Amino acid sequence: MTILRASSALFAATLTIGVLAGCVPGAEPEPSPTASFSPDESAGPRVDPTATPTATIEPDPGATPFSVPCETLASLQTMYDFNPNFALTGSFSPTAGTPAADAAADQGTLCRWVNATSGEAIDFTASIPSPAEFEARKAAAASGTPVTGLGADAWFTTEHDVGTVQVFKGDKWVTVSSAWFTLAQDAQALVTEAANAVG
Numbered sequence: 425m426t427i428l429r430a431s432s433a434l435f436a437a438t439l440t441i442g443v444l445a446g447c448v449p450g451a452e453p454e455p456s457p458t459a460s461f462s463p464d465e466s467a468g469p470r471v472d473p474t475a476t477p478t479a480t481i482e483p484d485p486g487a488t489p490f491s492v493p494c495e496t497l498a499s500l501q502t503m504y505d506f507n508p509n510f511a512l513t514g515s516f517s518p519t520a521g522t523p524a525a526d527a528a529a530d531q532g533t534l535c536r537w538v539n540a541t542s543g544e545a546i547d548f549t550a551s552i553p554s555p556a557e558f559e560a561r562k563a564a565a566a567s568g569t570p571v572t573g574l575g576a577d578a579w580f581t582t583e584h585d586v587g588t589v590q591v592f593k594g595d596k597w598v599t600v601s602s603a604w605f606t607l608a609q610d611a612q613a614l615v616t617e618a619a620n621a622v623g
Contacts, residue, residue, distance in 0.1 A: 492621055547601045561592075
């Protein structure tokens with residue numbers, strides 16, 4: 425009996441120690457952290473760098489709407505003499521940052537002639553910007569090469585391989601732009617007619 429009681433006591437003590445050992449803080453394994461994804465809200469939408477942005481036209485409240493027929497800015501005969509492969513297109517969406525986009529905001533006239541073979545274009549614009557815009561554009565254009573013989577202030581500039589002649593005549597702003605123009609002389613006949621067309 426004594427031996428039996430001693431064995432029982434020893435078993436009870438061992439069981440108690442085992443239970444207490446299971447209650448020691450930190451004995452339970454900690455759950456492994458779960459990865460979570462939180463989107464970067466500061467990241468904007470992905471933009472295709474090869475896409476050509478088109479202008480969102482916001483009318484300039486200080487500009488004066490101005491309309492002149494495209495065949496007056498550049499007659500069929502003048503364009504034929506320049507290159508008979510050009511044809512006048514209908515309305516078009518100008519590329520953001522171009523003179524055509526600015527003229528559209530002025531509620532002016534935009535005309536595009538496209539070469540049937542190469543697809544290259546010649547854009548004509550005529551508008552009456554607000555006085556502040558007129559002076560700002562004139563100051564920016566003056567960084568280019570002066571163009572004489574038009575009876576007005578005019579300059580030639582090149583950007584992204586597109587040559588542009590800008591004419592500032594009275595309160596009117598006239599532009600002729602194309603990749604065909606590497607020098608102002610390349611556009612001479614076209615610019616002369618466009619400048620004369622606005623008075």
